[in-house]
Amino acid sequence: MIGVDAGRGGRAQGAPLPRAFFLTPRGSLWGDRIFQGVVYAAVGLFALVMTGIVLALVVESMPAIRRFGLSFVTGQEWDPVKEAFGALPFIYGTLLSSLVGMFIAVPLGIGAAIYLAELAPFWARAPIGFLIELLAAVPSVVYGLWGIFVLAPFLRSWVEPLLGGTLGFLPLFQGPPYGVGMLAAGIILSIMTVPFIATVSREVLLAVPNTQREAALALGATRWETTWIAVLRYGRSGLVGAVLLGLGRALGETMAVTMVIGNRPEISASLFAPGYTMASVLANEFTEATSDVYLSALVYVGLLLLVVTVMVNAAARLLVWTVGGSVKGIRE
Amino acid sequence: MKQSMATVLRTIGLVLAVSWLGVAALPAAGLAQTLMNGAGATFPYPLYSKWFDEYTKVDPSVRFNYQSIGSGGGIRQISERTVDFGATDGPMTDEQLKKAPAELLHIPTVLGAVVATYNLPGNPALHFSGEVLADIFLGKITNWDDGRIKSLNPGVSLPNAPIVLVHRSDGSGTTYIWVDYLSKISKEWEEKVGRGTSVKWPAGLGGKGNEGVAGQIKNTQGALGYVELAYAITNKLPVASIKNAAGKFIEPTIASTTAAAAGAASNMPADFRVSLTNAPGDAAYPVASFTWLLVYKDQSDETKGKLLTKFLWWAIHDGQRYPQDLLYAPLPAPVVKQVEAKVKQITFNGKPLVAAR
Amino acid sequence: MKPLQKRVIVNRLMNFLAGAAALLVILPLVLIFGFLVYQGGSSLNLAFFTQMPKPVGEAGGGMANAIVGTLILIALACCVGLPIGILGGLYLAESRDPRLPWVVRFLADVLNGVPSIVIGIFAYTLVVLPMKRFSALAGGVALGVIMIPIVLRTTEEIVRLVPASLREAGLALGLQNWKVTVRIVLVTARAGIVTGVMVAIARIAGETAPLLFTAFGNRFWHSRLDQPIAALALQVFAYAISPFDDWHRQAWAGALVLISMVFLVSLAARLATRGLQRQTR
Numbered sequence: 001m002i003g004v005d006a007g008r009g010g011r012a013q014g015a016p017l018p019r020a021f022f023l024t025p026r027g028s029l030w031g032d033r034i035f036q037g038v039v040y041a042a043v044g045l046f047a048l049v050m051t052g053i054v055l056a057l058v059v060e061s062m063p064a065i066r067r068f069g070l071s072f073v074t075g076q077e078w079d080p081v082k083e084a085f086g087a088l089p090f091i092y093g094t095l096l097s098s099l100v101g102m103f104i105a106v107p108l109g110i111g112a113a114i115y116l117a118e119l120a121p122f123w124a125r126a127p128i129g130f131l132i133e134l135l136a137a138v139p140s141v142v143y144g145l146w147g148i149f150v151l152a153p154f155l156r157s158w159v160e161p162l163l164g165g166t167l168g169f170l171p172l173f174q175g176p177p178y179g180v181g182m183l184a185a186g187i188i189l190s191i192m193t194v195p196f197i198a199t200v201s202r203e204v205l206l207a208v209p210n211t212q213r214e215a216a217l218a219l220g221a222t223r224w225e226t227t228w229i230a231v232l233r234y235g236r237s238g239l240v241g242a243v244l245l246g247l248g249r250a251l252g253e254t255m256a257v258t259m260v261i262g263n264r265p266e267i268s269a270s271l272f273a274p275g276y277t278m279a280s281v282l283a284n285e286f287t288e289a290t291s292d293v294y295l296s297a298l299v300y301v302g303l304l305l306l307v308v309t310v311m312v313n314a315a316a317r318l319l320v321w322t323v324g325g326s327v328k329g330i331r332e
Numbered sequence: 333m334k335q336s337m338a339t340v341l342r343t344i345g346l347v348l349a350v351s352w353l354g355v356a357a358l359p360a361a362g363l364a365q366t367l368m369n370g371a372g373a374t375f376p377y378p379l380y381s382k383w384f385d386e387y388t389k390v391d392p393s394v395r396f397n398y399q400s401i402g403s404g405g406g407i408r409q410i411s412e413r414t415v416d417f418g419a420t421d422g423p424m425t426d427e428q429l430k431k432a433p434a435e436l437l438h439i440p441t442v443l444g445a446v447v448a449t450y451n452l453p454g455n456p457a458l459h460f461s462g463e464v465l466a467d468i469f470l471g472k473i474t475n476w477d478d479g480r481i482k483s484l485n486p487g488v489s490l491p492n493a494p495i496v497l498v499h500r501s502d503g504s505g506t507t508y509i510w511v512d513y514l515s516k517i518s519k520e521w522e523e524k525v526g527r528g529t530s531v532k533w534p535a536g537l538g539g540k541g542n543e544g545v546a547g548q549i550k551n552t553q554g555a556l557g558y559v560e561l562a563y564a565i566t567n568k569l570p571v572a573s574i575k576n577a578a579g580k581f582i583e584p585t586i587a588s589t590t591a592a593a594a595g596a597a598s599n600m601p602a603d604f605r606v607s608l609t610n611a612p613g614d615a616a617y618p619v620a621s622f623t624w625l626l627v628y629k630d631q632s633d634e635t636k637g638k639l640l641t642k643f644l645w646w647a648i649h650d651g652q653r654y655p656q657d658l659l660y661a662p663l664p665a666p667v668v669k670q671v672e673a674k675v676k677q678i679t680f681n682g683k684p685l686v687a688a689r
Numbered sequence: 690m691k692p693l694q695k696r697v698i699v700n701r702l703m704n705f706l707a708g709a710a711a712l713l714v715i716l717p718l719v720l721i722f723g724f725l726v727y728q729g730g731s732s733l734n735l736a737f738f739t740q741m742p743k744p745v746g747e748a749g750g751g752m753a754n755a756i757v758g759t760l761i762l763i764a765l766a767c768c769v770g771l772p773i774g775i776l777g778g779l780y781l782a783e784s785r786d787p788r789l790p791w792v793v794r795f796l797a798d799v800l801n802g803v804p805s806i807v808i809g810i811f812a813y814t815l816v817v818l819p820m821k822r823f824s825a826l827a828g829g830v831a832l833g834v835i836m837i838p839i840v841l842r843t844t845e846e847i848v849r850l851v852p853a854s855l856r857e858a859g860l861a862l863g864l865q866n867w868k869v870t871v872r873i874v875l876v877t878a879r880a881g882i883v884t885g886v887m888v889a890i891a892r893i894a895g896e897t898a899p900l901l902f903t904a905f906g907n908r909f910w911h912s913r914l915d916q917p918i919a920a921l922a923l924q925v926f927a928y929a930i931s932p933f934d935d936w937h938r939q940a941w942a943g944a945l946v947l948i949s950m951v952f953l954v955s956l957a958a959r960l961a962t963r964g965l966q967r968q969t970r
Binding site for chain 2: 916
């Protein structure tokens, strides 16, 4: 039942209010019942939508599952004409591009959030915050075209030769610089996810009570130490939520990625090589899929994307739980 | 007090927003017009938008709304009857026709050409043969100064550089036309890769859409790929002349595209589901194709059926004035005659909708 | 070196890095905005905002119907996304049940990762096929579903951070539970929730793929909500992938208008909910 949250962190003496408290009628109970009903209805609707989507994916991909089974997950060939389908290159592409994207976006996003919440001069906070939010409003197709016309040539002419020259001994940076490829996709993804991470993180950090900061300062902490010890720790769950929000976007992003990733279903260790993601192949081929098996195979890819999302989310939560420990009783 | 002022402003804002939304959601004035929806190929979108705009002057009682969601999307939506007509660059297969709830007709409207375009210093005018193109796309020829390319282009200095091949990543009619041509020319291509709106490319990068491929080629030295003629021209990319069935090297132009259909007119199948690639004829460009509108033979709504057939009649006659400016090729005269006969077959409850002219 | 000195240096360094991060984050926006203004600025004139799309080659023409269409679609999406998102977020933050909220939270994170095209197809199957036509309603449903996880998770995290002392104070004064939630907790969290909603709106305003199968697009003014409707993102997409420079310029101008619209909506929402600021600062 919806009751009072015992609070977290800032309430060391957090004994929940006694049950008897809620049984004592204070005014009419109808307001509470109705409100509760409305909330449960909303949650129920949400669960219905999710179930609907998962069910639709499973049902539509059944023909492909029956025909290819698990070899679909390990197969590397994607031939619509001969109807031989394997999704491994797409899984690899999705994971790698999202990884690169998050690798860039998380530190930048949280760093920017810290700046906005703690360090920026007051007159600058609203404008800069606004600018970052606007990034989320740029249509994906604009990102994609900007990627082709500005980012990819820049990567091909300056960045990739530089990386290849200095760090070329790593398999990550080998191969001819096309400009388009995994690196371009990762960078575009980072640009697209950073506004989510930064904005939500900023809200979380701003909601941390001042008492936390004052306590740390009173103990003689520097500005940064205050932020690190008091603010970030307190808001950790919220920050994780922000990052997961960004991660979800990265895994499912279609239009912009497909324009700069090279769209080659191959697995390669190098970031310069072209790749292909699950969302991209879905968007590219869904409207033109001719045969039933082809369509079903594409939906199977969509289902696999769902599974990958689930697994990545679970892994992220596990990571936070083991690393973070139980200091603030993270209730995930 | 500040608080009440804010509340007042807020309420005013809310009232304005709700009333505006309410007004916007109401039916707009002038609803005497019928709205016809169509969906399909992206290739003819610029032409169709011109046609539908001009046609409102011819018949103000109807408005055509066409959206490009892809040929496959067009086929699917007309089969589901969520739109009044479909459009496709690749003809429907027998399997797809069988799945439609009633008989669907293919009405060719204009022609398009798929061209080989490239990015080389100096933008020389190159000649290619079908066999060489097939081998390039198979990944067998990988360098610009390969002997076979050189022998077709004496006098052109080709650099010693790798060919950066670009193809389409998304399924499309353009791809279908291109691989259809390659399949006719090269047995190896037909066996190894085959025909389809999406294929397993042996080599090369994928660009999204004609624009994506053109953009890629434009920005990459040594790139080679295929796009619709209009995209090469507007992006100021050079186009290659390709050897046709009669052995001549033909440059892709509007005239040579129309010539491809003229060559096929004598052997046209009744349902117009024909491939025009590698067409016979001295002046024919070898990689050309129709684009079709898909309509039900038996219309379910009399008013809409009449409006549709009237439009189709206009499109194949007066409408053929507009394609050239937009870089499409009009239908040749013998084909127009054949299409007329087809349009006359569209019926409502058994009665043909087009009065005999 | 002395520990204090080291701490001071670390402090300076970290503050500098945070500032650098903020700068790097804004940099792409400046670049993209500059790109759009440079390429499309010339196409922005009064006609753009008042006329409807014209075929290529004809002067003038604009995206008036698409601008209005996008606003209507956003409003419809909010009708679907806001109730479920905010109420769901409240549930997750307040419930003491050990298991169900965990599942709901997980599902929300997963839904966030579903590609928008899949959600579009879902809305197509749910709304378009039974109605046998494309409609603004279907588009609103698709966009609303995309909004839900963002609003839900943001609301949850922000509400969670409202200090328990506020809640207890309300209860101590004899308020019913739901009144405490609505009039104290939600009001305190209002600014954060609004930010979450604005981020969600920004996201859906730029979505193209789900609208292809639902709202469909319309070259004319929409007539009813159960008919196809134009949207800026769709129009920008259609123009951007065409071969014509004139249409390209209009596409970039359209993107500029889209971003500005989101900016204005965001500003308006902020001003409307200013009132009670975050009382913790």
